[in-house]
Amino acid sequence: MKCILMNKNTEVLMAEYDSGLGVFTKIYDVYNIDYAPYIIKSFYNGTDVNDTSFRTNLSDWFRGRGIPSWRDKLDLLLHRLDISVSSELLDKSFGLSLSDQYWLKPIDSDILYDDINFFDHDFDYSEFLEASLSRNSKTITKEESLKTPNNTTDGMLKKAWIIEDGTRYLLKGGYKNEVLQPFNEALASEICKRLGFDHVEYTLDTYKDMVVSKCPCFINKDxxxxxxxxxxxxxxxxxxxxxxxxxxxxxxxxxxxxxxxxxxxxxxxxxxxxxxxxxxxxxxxxxxxxxxxxxxxxxxxxxxxxxxxxxxxxxxxxxxxxxxxxxxxxxxxxxxxxxxxxxxxxxxxxxxxxxxxxxxxxxxxxxxxxxxxxxxxxxxxxxxxxxxxxxxxxxx
Ligand SMILES: Nc1ncnc2c1ncn2[C@@H]1O[C@H](COP(=O)(O)OP(=O)(O)O)[C@@H](O)[C@H]1O
Ligand SMILES: [Mg+2]
CATH class of the missing domain: 1.10.1070.20 (Phosphatidylinositol 3-kinase Catalytic Subunit; Chain A, Domain 5)
Structure with a gap:
C-alpha cells in the first residue's frame, strides 16, 4: 500500500507499506522530517531516503505501535479477535492511537485526521474489552470492534481503552492471576495527591469478576x-x-x-x-x-x-x-x-x-x-x- 505517514495533519513521508509483512519496503520521499516520530528523526541522515537503517527503524517503530508480543495472554486475545498477529490490527484503524497523532493515509484516499481520530470519534470497545479482560469471552463478531485505539497500546498488562461520558479511560488488569497491580496504581495516585506530584489519576473499578485500574488519557489532539x-x-x-x-x-x-x-x-x-x-x-x-x-x-x-x-x-x-x-x-x-x-x-x-x-x-x-x-x-x-x-x- 502506497501511503503517507501523517502526524495529525502534517505529511511526514511517503512510503510503501506491506501490511502482510508489517514493514515499509520503500520510502519515496520525505516531506517533513521534523514531524516524524522523535526516534525516527534521529535515524534520518538528511540525504538518502532509502537508507536501509532509516527504513528498518521506521518499520520497527511502526510495528512497535502494535500490541507487543509479551502482552499477557496475547495468544488468547488474538484468537478471540480472530487474527493471527497483532500487526494485522494496525491496518484496521490507520494505526491511530490515543498516545500520539501518527497515522497512515492511503495515497488514493482524501480522508482527514478530523474524520477518523479517536479523540473526537467514539469507538466500539465492548468486544475488545471483553476479549482482553474477561476470563471467558467469545470470538468477536463485529468488524467495528477492530477499529479502536486498542490496536495500538503498549505494555505487558491486559488493558483496554473505554469511553465514559466522553472521556477516554485506560483500564488495566493484573498480570496473570496477580491482583495487586491495580491497587498499587491507586496507592501511587494517593501518594502523589498528598505530596503534590503531577500524576495520572488511577482509580479502582470492577470489570466482571476482576478489579482493574482506570485512568484518563493524558494526551489530547494537540x-x-x-x-x-x-x-x-x-x-x-x-x-x-x-x-x-x-x-x-x-x-x-x-x-x-x-x-x-x-x-x-x-x-x-x-x-x-x-x-x-x-x-x-x-x-x-x-x-x-x-x-x-x-x-x-x-x-x-x-x-x-x-x-x-x-x-x-x-x-x-x-x-x-x-x-x-x-x-x-x-x-x-x-x-x-x-x-x-x-x-x-x-x-x-x-x-x-x-x-x-x-x-x-x-x-x-x-x-x-x-x-x-x-x-x-x-x-x-x-x-x-x-x-x-x-x-x-x-x-x-
Ligand atoms: N493515561 C494514558 N494516556 C495516554 N497514554 C497512556 C496512558 N496510560 C498508558 N498509556 C500508554 O500506554 C502504554 C502502556 O501503558 P502502561 O500503563 O505503561 O501499561 P503496562 O503496565 O502494561 O506497561 C504506555 O507506555 C503509554 O504509551
Ligand atoms: Mg508500561
Missing amino acids: TELITAYQIRNDMKRHDNVEDYEEYIKKLENNGIKDARNKMENMFILDFLIMNEDRHLNNFGIIRNVNTLKWLDVTPIFDNGMALNVDYYSEGEVAISGQGRFFYEEKPFDEIIKVVKDLKRIDINKLKDLPEWFDELLHKYQNITKMSDKRINLLCVLLNRQINKLKSLIENS
Whole structure:
C-alpha cells in the first residue's frame, strides 16, 4: 500500500507499506522530517531516503505501535479477535492511537485526521474489552470492534481503552492471576495527591469478576507522548548517573524548566512503593504536535509493579529492594540519593497512609481473595518505606 505517514495533519513521508509483512519496503520521499516520530528523526541522515537503517527503524517503530508480543495472554486475545498477529490490527484503524497523532493515509484516499481520530470519534470497545479482560469471552463478531485505539497500546498488562461520558479511560488488569497491580496504581495516585506530584489519576473499578485500574488519557489532539527511551536513543550511554543528568539537561534545554523536580518526584514515589518497573518507556515528555514545542514531563504513570508484587509467598518475606534507574538496576536506597533536597517533602502528609491502603485492600477482598496476611504484609512494607524516607529527610 502506497501511503503517507501523517502526524495529525502534517505529511511526514511517503512510503510503501506491506501490511502482510508489517514493514515499509520503500520510502519515496520525505516531506517533513521534523514531524516524524522523535526516534525516527534521529535515524534520518538528511540525504538518502532509502537508507536501509532509516527504513528498518521506521518499520520497527511502526510495528512497535502494535500490541507487543509479551502482552499477557496475547495468544488468547488474538484468537478471540480472530487474527493471527497483532500487526494485522494496525491496518484496521490507520494505526491511530490515543498516545500520539501518527497515522497512515492511503495515497488514493482524501480522508482527514478530523474524520477518523479517536479523540473526537467514539469507538466500539465492548468486544475488545471483553476479549482482553474477561476470563471467558467469545470470538468477536463485529468488524467495528477492530477499529479502536486498542490496536495500538503498549505494555505487558491486559488493558483496554473505554469511553465514559466522553472521556477516554485506560483500564488495566493484573498480570496473570496477580491482583495487586491495580491497587498499587491507586496507592501511587494517593501518594502523589498528598505530596503534590503531577500524576495520572488511577482509580479502582470492577470489570466482571476482576478489579482493574482506570485512568484518563493524558494526551489530547494537540499532544504526543515521547518516551525517555526515544529521547535517550541518540544520546551517549554511560550506565551511571550521567544518563540521568544528561537527560535532565536535554529536557531543560528544550524548555522544560522543572524537569529535575519532576523526575525527583517520580523517584521518590518509586522509593515509597518500591516500584521495580521504571524503565525508559514508563516516563517521558509531552510534545505539542502542531508546534513541536516540548511542553512538560509526563505525569507519573504505570506504577503497578510495586510492593514486591513478584516476590510474594505466604510463608516468607523476600524483599527485592531493586529499582530501575535509566539503564541500571539499583537499590532504591541508592536511587533516592539523586534527590537534591529531600526536606521539600512533607512526610507528615503520609501519616495514615498504611491504614488507608489497608482499608482499600480490605474493601475489595471479597473479589480479590487476598489473604489478611498478605494485606498486612503490604502495609508493613509501605510503612517501612515511609519510615525510611522520614529518617532520610531528617538526616539530610
Ligand atoms: N493515561 C494514558 N494516556 C495516554 N497514554 C497512556 C496512558 N496510560 C498508558 N498509556 C500508554 O500506554 C502504554 C502502556 O501503558 P502502561 O500503563 O505503561 O501499561 P503496562 O503496565 O502494561 O506497561 C504506555 O507506555 C503509554 O504509551
Ligand atoms: Mg508500561
